Amino acid sequence: MGSVRFRTYHQVEGEDASRLGEQVAAQRERVQARLSGIGRVIAIMSGKGGVGKSYVTAALALGLARRLTGGVGVLDADLKGPTAARLLGATGPVRLDEEGAHPVLGREGLKVFSMDLLLEEGQPLRWNEPGHERFVWRGVLETGALREFLADVVWGPLDLLLVDLAPGADRLEDLAELVPDLAGALAVTIPSEESARSVERAMRSALQAKVRLLGVIENMSGYACGACGHTGALFPGQAGAELAQRFAIPLVAKIPFHPTPFPPAELATLSEAVAAVLP
């Protein structure tokens, strides 16, 4: 038998029979349409887990909700370790109707959506079968879930939507693709050198994805004594200042560890500092 000659994909004119390109484009349009009433979408990112990124997101949301009268929303994009709903006092069930899935209201009237609202208490995120070769499709599903949290949640008009990303750089790149007019990202670190190295990588990825870095927030920047108010060192290092200098962006805030979360004075200071760097 001789070799078979046939035309290649691009030589065969017209859409494929399933119109997959059109289906994907429609998904993107749904995201755009849903976010059209939102003034700014800002990502809260870190290259490292355990830096208190979700706490910072919650503190920012609570503080900014008092400043931005048009409303603030929080999308918890940490699908495997969701904590935003609980931190913000938002509980389900999630209301569904023709418009979509409605965000749950948390403290200060924040609109919150999180995988935490959908999972059984204490259970990890688990996907349906097949259980083998999960590595092939799991990342695609996670991106799809993020897309639906953006497109199918009835965010309504908001001044600001904060997206609390999982540690690492991957999700920020996904978010930047889904939200081309992403207003920027705030990087969260703790003072240690290890954190600086890890967060720096994520920040470089952000720049490669053409995401504007708005500033650095150093969390657990000392320990604030509940009795006398004195702040002492908690970790060695000055990662926040170093990263800010390296990327020529502001060190927006240094948040000490408090025994009691969300002290009002800190929320006011933090939100004022962040409001100053919002585009």
Added chain:
Amino acid sequence: MKFLCIECDRQMEFEQRELPGDGTFGAAFRCPACGRRIALLANPMETQLVDALGVKIGGRTLTEEPLELVRSNVLGREEAFQEKPAPAGRPDWSPAAQERLGRVPGFVRGMVRKIYDEYALERRLSVITPEIMDQARTDLGLEGM
């Protein structure tokens, strides 16, 4: 993904999909010139990969439901959602169909019910039976429902 009938040098057209319920997927394509048919057969991993993209081989026949991908794929909390009750004029469900619907996890049950309701309404079917559910799964490409 395009299927080309080499003999006719024509792109084949989507004809039919099959979802046998074992996690695999099949789709038939037909050459508009010579009528030759081929079947695309996908294993569970390939089926899941396509599903994860939120697209349908052969084209989308249903309007996308809110959180369709999440509800279809996450093992979530039974009472996670509060859905509007079905409006009047919806088809009845036979006892066997109700029993089968009852086996669908609560996390996704409301969406599944709505899809079958609309399928039956469009076809002026007054009662949904397991046989109609099977036919709808194939017609609409409802893997795992």
